[in-house]
Amino acid sequence: MRKKLSAGFKKLMAGMLTGTALLAACGLLFTATASAQRKMIQVKGSDTMVNLVQILAEEYMAKKPGAAIAVLGGGSGTGITAIINGTCDLANHSREWKTKELDLAFEKGVRPRIFAIAVDALSIIVNENNSVDSLTMAQVGSIFRGEIKNWKVVGGPDQKISLYGRQSNSGTYSFLQEHVLNNKNYSQDVKEMNGNAQIIEAVSQDLAGVGYVGVGYLYDEKGEIRRGIKVLQIKKDENSPAYSPLDKEAVYSAKYAISRPLYQSTSGKPSAAVADFIRFELSPEGQAIVEKEGFFKIGQELMDQNDKNLK
């Protein structure tokens, strides 16, 4: 599971990545001398996605002995910049292109094609005895910014809200901050717990508690929802229907609001080699890897768009 990675394991992964990059560089040299035809696919970008795409690439290379893919992190912005400047073949990004970036790309004659390869989702949990069943995105944002302080305001019992969250450097923390808090500060009263499991443990004991955890952590080893917590349904706004992250179809199709597709972009129509890798990622086999790594697979709507962009 991506979110469980310890710092040590991350370092190891970073080391492995560097190792892979070095090996890849050697491979490139070798192939350059042996045959000028074989080309390394350079993938760069989002740190959230780097482990996932690395594993996808390894599986792909195991199947296609001729293929060579190097995956680097650096952040979504780094990947998108590299596509604009033509220094990589495929960019990973966990957010959409900004208007500024699109303008810059068009200026340089780059027409990006965007593919959604997986979906990342967060769930909002409360104590099972809380009467609140659903919240809007705006309400979740206000609660974690500390503007709504009592459950009464959102139709719950007259009780002070007790906030639980992740540590400031976790990806989950910044995902919620960007996506739901509109890039505003978290309340200073958020109790920062050491991982998803501790948040679940705390909320299951705290009648007034509310926390956020990756959807994969909601289930115990038997595949049932953990005891003592209630998973809230989320509405995009006051007038839209509420969806639960437990409704897999809603997450696949990005109808569940606190989710984001994870993207890859190419400059113009992808080359045959890159298109083949993307097809592998979107194949049932690739999507199974996506689910195994704790993300969600892509729903039909997004898949249809991907197909269009591949042609």
Next chain:
Amino acid sequence: MISVKKKSILGDLKESLIQKAFQTSGLLAILVLLGIFALLLYTSVPAFKEISLKEFLTSTRWDPTSPERPEYGLLSMLASTIMVTVGALLIAFPLGVAVAAYLSDVASPKVREIVKPVVELLAAIPSVVVGFIGLTLVSPLLAKIFKLSHGLTALNGSLMLAIMALPTIISISEDSLNAVPVSYVEASLALGANRWQTLVRVKIPAAISGIIASLMLGMGRAIGETMTVLMATGNARAFPHGLLQSVRTLTANIAIELGEVPYFTTHYYALFGIGLVLFLMTFAINLTADLILEKQKRKLK
């Protein structure tokens, strides 16, 4: 004759070598200390290119990854550290000294032989286990007692730290009570004092330097402890207004943020700045303890 002389030259050489070796190891301890201080200073100074020292020490808001404006004030965490530590010592010190007095003066040798090793075993419990007990056992209990929605509070941290500081306080206090010469006790009893009077007016004042040392060592343990408070206190960044609130200590903050902070950024340097503050705090505590002990010793003489 010659052989004896040779031997004594060899002996001198051996002695001076041994002396040098001990001298070096003594110096090494000082060097390591200075090295750590220099490293902390060197790594934390770049932080103050962007943070004013005034903000660092007097602002109560700490939010280095804020998308609005990064803030680097450690006053809330400083207050939390002091609050949790003082709370722990308020619990552990009277209890610890009482247990030490019981063990040295009241308990039968049989009881002492069982209780003392058990107390020392308490020190062997890993801090993460103590933290886990605080998280899963004590905090729900506190929530029930104080009618709170959750028990991840400064009080929970203080209780857990008290458990961890107890063995130090008990065993050092007991040792120093036992070290009081028997003649003192005999003289006191001979003058007609009962056992309570002897304990409170003769033994404890005579052993006070050791008892204070145990307090200081307990304080050092409490200030520096990380994992337990990280798990037990909830780690909210707000300024603490009471023992029944979630707090974040300086050590917990370093543990939380250093793992994934981008290296060589202001945030990274600021975390070392916190380390420097912690270092100076413990240094000051130890220095005060030494000065008190020194004064006490002179008084006894």
